[in-house]
Amino acid sequence: MYKVLLADDEILDLEGMRTFIPWPELGLTVAGAVNNGFAACEVIESEKIDILVTDIRMPNMSGLELAKRAQAVQSDLRVIFVSGHQDFQYAKQAMTLNANGYVLKPMDDKELIAALMGVKRELDQGKRRQEEKEAFRQLVPIAKNEYLLQLLESPAEELSSPALKRAYSLDRLNWPIRVVVLEIDDYTWKLNPYSEFERKALLNRFYAMLSARLTEHGIHDVCRLSKQRTALLLGSDVPLDVMGALMDRVRETFPFTVTLGLGNAAHGLSEIHAAHSGAVAALEQKMLRGKGRLLVYEESRHADLEDLKGLDGHLATMLQAMARYDLVRAHDELSSVFRLAAQLGSKITIRHFSMYVILKLNEHLRGMREDLFRLLGLELKNLDILLQFETIDDIHSWLRRKVFELSETLQAKKQSKNGRLVESVVAHVRERLQENITLREVAERFSFSPNHLGLLFKEETARNFSEFVIDLRMEKAQRLLRETKLKIYEVADRVGYRYLPYFSRQFKETTGMTPMAYRRKH
Numbered sequence: 001m002y003k004v005l006l007a008d009d010e011i012l013d014l015e016g017m018r019t020f021i022p023w024p025e026l027g028l029t030v031a032g033a034v035n036n037g038f039a040a041c042e043v044i045e046s047e048k049i050d051i052l053v054t055d056i057r058m059p060n061m062s063g064l065e066l067a068k069r070a071q072a073v074q075s076d077l078r079v080i081f082v083s084g085h086q087d088f089q090y091a092k093q094a095m096t097l098n099a100n101g102y103v104l105k106p107m108d109d110k111e112l113i114a115a116l117m118g119v120k121r122e123l124d125q126g127k128r129r130q131e132e133k134e135a136f137r138q139l140v141p142i143a144k145n146e147y148l149l150q151l152l153e154s155p156a157e158e159l160s161s162p163a164l165k166r167a168y169s170l171d172r173l174n175w176p177i178r179v180v181v182l183e184i185d186d187y188t189w190k191l192n193p194y195s196e197f198e199r200k201a202l203l204n205r206f207y208a209m210l211s212a213r214l215t216e217h218g219i220h221d222v223c224r225l226s227k228q229r230t231a232l233l234l235g236s237d238v239p240l241d242v243m244g245a246l247m248d249r250v251r252e253t254f255p256f257t258v259t260l261g262l263g264n265a266a267h268g269l270s271e272i273h274a275a276h277s278g279a280v281a282a283l284e285q286k287m288l289r290g291k292g293r294l295l296v297y298e299e300s301r302h303a304d305l306e307d308l309k310g311l312d313g314h315l316a317t318m319l320q321a322m323a324r325y326d327l328v329r330a331h332d333e334l335s336s337v338f339r340l341a342a343q344l345g346s347k348i349t350i351r352h353f354s355m356y357v358i359l360k361l362n363e364h365l366r367g368m369r370e371d372l373f374r375l376l377g378l379e380l381k382n383l384d385i386l387l388q389f390e391t392i393d394d395i396h397s398w399l400r401r402k403v404f405e406l407s408e409t410l411q412a413k414k415q416s417k418n419g420r421l422v423e424s425v426v427a428h429v430r431e432r433l434q435e436n437i438t439l440r441e442v443a444e445r446f447s448f449s450p451n452h453l454g455l456l457f458k459e460e461t462a463r464n465f466s467e468f469v470i471d472l473r474m475e476k477a478q479r480l481l482r483e484t485k486l487k488i489y490e491v492a493d494r495v496g497y498r499y500l501p502y503f504s505r506q507f508k509e510t511t512g513m514t515p516m517a518y519r520r521k522h
Contacts, residue, residue: 179233182258183229262295325408338395354399376406433473
């Protein structure tokens with residue numbers, strides 16, 4: 001509701017206005033009713049008043065003087081004068097004060113109500129205009145962001161029109177300009193510890209700080225590309241040191257860092273697309289060159305097969321060192337592997353390469369009758385973390401920790417009493433794969449009951465004794481089929497199967513193909 005202040009030195013008239021006018025029905029409320037100009041000034045100085053209804057002739061301070069003082073304090077105040085004097089001079093002075101109504105005494109309530117409703121309509125129209133103006137003001141940054149987005153991502157010449165340049169103040173840019181793309185590092189996981197509310201508050205604080213810092217240095221042309229990325233248009237008068245200070249401020253204030261990609265200079269709006277493409281390309285090199293820094297795009301030579309030919313050798317040596325608990329050698333060989341990976345030149349290729357290393361690791365452990373995921377307490381879906389790492393150093397650090405964890409776990413298993421026992425059992429079984437092997441016979445050999453040895457074996461290997469023996473036999477059968485020219489029935493005999501159809505069925509269940517098909521393929 002709009003607030004109305006009543007001022008009249010005649011108490012009966014003052015009370016009549018306050019009592020008999022249906023203020024709430026008119027959408028108005030009486031903020032005060034005073035009998036002199038000085039009291040009215042005190043109210044106007046202490047709170048917002050929309051309409052002043054005042055008698056023109058009052059002692060000490062006239063209504064005309066009150067209106068002048070009131071409008072000096074609140075310039076948008078509307079004034080309705082009330083007077084019993086039909087003097088033209090009063091009316092003329094009232095008009096010079098932009099009076100919104102002039103009601104004669106004795107007052108007719110309908111006349112005052114009509115005057116009040118007229119003023120209220122003016123206030124409503126002004127309010128709507130202000131709301132429309134504010135809505136338009138809020139739309140300007142959105143429209144400008146969309147326009148800049150099109151300039152950055154589309155090479156269309158028609159977008160760079162003089163009218164749009166003026167509308168969005170782009171004609172004030174100091175050319176040539178440079179495009180910088182700012183990216184929040186580790187966006188997908190650095191904010192995970194926070195609740196949704198905390199995350200929004202943190203990002204709002206970050207963007208408020210960013211806006212303030214950019215405005216401070218005269219950088220007004222900013223485009224939000226995504227939740228994680230923002231493009232900045234830097235005029236030639238903005239030194240790059242400003243970007244360094246910005247990165248330092250983020251590092252000191254927030255739980256994440258930012259990386260900036262810098263494109264080539266643009267000499268006109270039509271060149272902004274190419275400058276933006278260069279900035280994005282520079283940012284894509286973050287995987288190889290690190291984060292939390294300003295990256296300028298550099299052409300890089302991608303590795304070819306000749307460069308990567310030593311990869312499997314380094315991997316094999318690293319895996320052997322891991323199994324021997326030689327952490328220094330494992331560290332050095334893994335570093336050599338990632339020096340080769342740094343030549344790949346693409347973050348997608350590097351992620352594929354990282355998965356290849358993990359698969360090799362899993363394959364090596366399976367050869368040791370161990371399970372990668374069980375040893376690390378991981379599930380396959382946990383490997384999605386590789387997609388969240390933004391630099392090759394992040395992936396290298398994560399893999400190094402996992403290799404060390406595996407080496408520690410394998411060493412602990414070797415040193416345990418049960419681990420040594422199972423190793424002896426496995427060695428004994430390997431030597432006698434051609435024979436008929438039973439848990440009872442092996443248990444007697446090591447002076448255990450079959451049940452107890454079976455439990456110990458499953459605790460250490462996560463599989464039953466019989467399953468383990470089958471795996472060993474199938475592994476040896478595959479090796480013989482690949483490396484020798486023995487006939488199928490001879491291979492079956494070498495791994496303890498006297499009945500060829502049973503061997504073939506067991507082999508197909510394990511490998512998905514018959515022994516003959518396996519030999520042809522390998």
